[in-house]
Amino acid sequence: MSRYDVLIADSGEQAVELVRLHKPDLILLDLWLPGEMDGMSVCVQVRQWSQVPIIVVSARSDEKQKVQALDKGADDYLTKPFSNDELLARVRACLRRAANASEGMNVQQPEVLTSEDGYVSIDILRRQVRAGAQEIKLTPTEFELLHQLMLHAGKVMTHRTLLRAVWGPEYGEEADYLRVYVRQLRLKIEKEPSRPKYLLTEPGVGYVFRPQVMAANKDETQSAITTTTSLETHPN
Numbered sequence: 001m002s003r004y005d006v007l008i009a010d011s012g013e014q015a016v017e018l019v020r021l022h023k024p025d026l027i028l029l030d031l032w033l034p035g036e037m038d039g040m041s042v043c044v045q046v047r048q049w050s051q052v053p054i055i056v057v058s059a060r061s062d063e064k065q066k067v068q069a070l071d072k073g074a075d076d077y078l079t080k081p082f083s084n085d086e087l088l089a090r091v092r093a094c095l096r097r098a099a100n101a102s103e104g105m106n107v108q109q110p111e112v113l114t115s116e117d118g119y120v121s122i123d124i125l126r127r128q129v130r131a132g133a134q135e136i137k138l139t140p141t142e143f144e145l146l147h148q149l150m151l152h153a154g155k156v157m158t159h160r161t162l163l164r165a166v167w168g169p170e171y172g173e174e175a176d177y178l179r180v181y182v183r184q185l186r187l188k189i190e191k192e193p194s195r196p197k198y199l200l201t202e203p204g205v206g207y208v209f210r211p212q213v214m215a216a217n218k219d220e221t222q223s224a225i226t227t228t229t230s231l232e233t234h235p236n
Contacts, residue, residue, distance in 0.1 A: 004091075007022060007024065009033075010034060011033055011034045011035035011037065012033040012034075012035050012036070012037025012038060012039065012041060012042045013035055013036070013037050014035075015027075015029070015033070015037075015042050016037070016042055016045050016046065019046055019050060019052065023050075023052070024052060025052070025053075025095060025098070026052065026053045026054075026055065026091060026094055026095060026098075027046070027052055027053070027054045027055070028055050028057055028091075029042060029043060029054055029055065029056050029057065029074070030056075030057050030058065031056060031057075031058045031060070031065075031069070032058070032059075039056065039058075039069075040068065040069065040072055043056070043069065043072040043073050043074055044072050044073065046073070047072070047073035047139075051139055051140050052098075053075045053076075053094035053095065053097065053098050053140075054073065054074045054075050054076075055074070055075060055076040055077075055078060055090055055091065055094060056069045056074045056076070056077045056078070057078045057079075057080060057082075057087075058077070058078075058079060058080065059079070059080045060079070061079045063176055066176060067176055067179070067180050070176075070177060070180040070181070071180050071184070073139065075094055075097075075141055076090055076093075076094060076167070078090055089170050090170065093167060093168035093169075093170050093171070096168060097140065097141070097144065097166075097167070097168065098140065110124070110151075110215035110216055110217055111123065111124050111125050111216065111217045112124070112215070112216050112217070113147070113150040113151065113153075113213050113214070113215055114213065114214045114216075115150075115153075115198060115209075115211045115212070115213055115214075116211050116212040116213065116214060117211060119131060119132055119191075119198075120150070120189055120198055122143075122146060122147060122150055124147065127143060129143065129146065129189070131188065131189040131190075132191075136188050136189060137188075138185075138188065141166065141167075141181060142181055142184060142185055142188070144165075144166045145162065145166050145178075145181050145182070145185065146185055146189075146209075148162060148165045148166060149162075149199065149207060149208070149209040150209050150213050151213075151215075152209070153208075153209045153210075153211065153212060153213035154208065154209070154210065154212070154213075155208065156202045156205055156206055156207070156208045157206045157207060157208065158205055158206040159172075159175045159178055159205070159206050160172040160173075161206065162178055162206060162207065163175075163177065163178065178206075178207065182199055182201070182207055185199055186199050197210070197211070198210060198211060
């Protein structure tokens with residue numbers, strides 16, 4: 001980590017305080033910390049007021065632990081032992097996603113995407129999401145995932161395609177990440193999360209935003225994104 005300025009916390013409590021004081025660009029968080037506050041608790045505390053990228057590092061490789069960390073707001077989970085190159089690649093990917101979120105959308109993309117029934121809308125420039133009359137607060141990763149699904153409405157997006165589009169080219173096999181984030185999105189935007197209408201699962205393949213989506217820029221008329229279902233595949 002010689003390219004970065006690093007602050008080290010000796011306990012969970014100190015970690016939260018350092019984040020408040022110094023507002024780092026990224027957090028590397030070990031789940032096993034001295035003191036009364038473990039890594040999961042740090043993640044929950046920080047997510048109450050910050051969207052700083054968090055990479056959890058842990059010796060535990062079981063899926064339940066990984067899902068719990070992602071569920072609490074972590075952006076990535078790296079299992080020990082790992083190489084320095086792998087760590088740096090994950091750090092770069094997280095920082096790149098955060099930078100993209102701050103910079104907003106490409107000017108060639110639509111600024112606003114709205115489901116055909118008007119219930120779900122996403123304003124890319126303002127980073128705003130609405131479900132019905134309610135404005136929904138999403139993390140940067142949740143926002144980008146919804147953005148990708150609505151931008152390709154009607155198209156079944158494979159796990160690998162979504163992972164690379166949202167998390168970066170270093171990813172492709174972490175399907176459990178998607179399960180966590182899609183579940184969180186459903187809880188936030190679906191009227192009945194257990195019977196989703198918008199975010200649908202294609203078993204063993206990926207996910208699709210099913211209704212037609214209207215795309216528009218502020219100074220242009222709306223156009224429809226096709227709902228013709230297609231499947232993106234990748235050679236093994």
